[in-house]
Amino acid sequence: MSAHIALTALVVHDYDEAIDFYTRALGFTLVEDTARPDCSRWVVVRPPGATESALLLARAKDDAQRSRVGDQTGGRVGFFLYTDDFAGDHARMTAEGVRFLEEPRHETYGSVAVFEDLYGNRWDLLQPASAPATA
Secondary structure (H helix, E strand, O other): OOOOOOOEEEEOOHHHHHHHHHHHHOEEEEEEEEEEEOOEEEEEEEEOOOOEEEEEEOOOOOOHHHHOOOOOOOEEEEEEOOOOOHHHHHHHHOOOOOOOOOOEEEEOOEEEEEEEOOOOOOOEEEEOOOOOOOO
């Protein structure tokens, strides 16, 4: 048997602003945006080149969910965006206005910098040391 995590739900305030951020600022691809009978939408985005994993952008439906937008992991890094072009992606994301919380670090496991998405969720932009370096 083979299994993988296909989708991770990310609670957002607004579908369109989330789609804009993830596709424009992070370079994700919009995979699906389908209206549902309950007036919600099934919105899936994924990083370029990803085949098995994606984010389900889920609009908050009530006060409890709205209170979690931007703090789904209690303030710690909860999402890890792997790249094979750390310097290029860091520069492109910075130019798009992505807020990095630190300067890039080069650790034994790879190059990394923490950034926030449009709601404040913390992410690692990470090029593992085992990935080929690009200029």
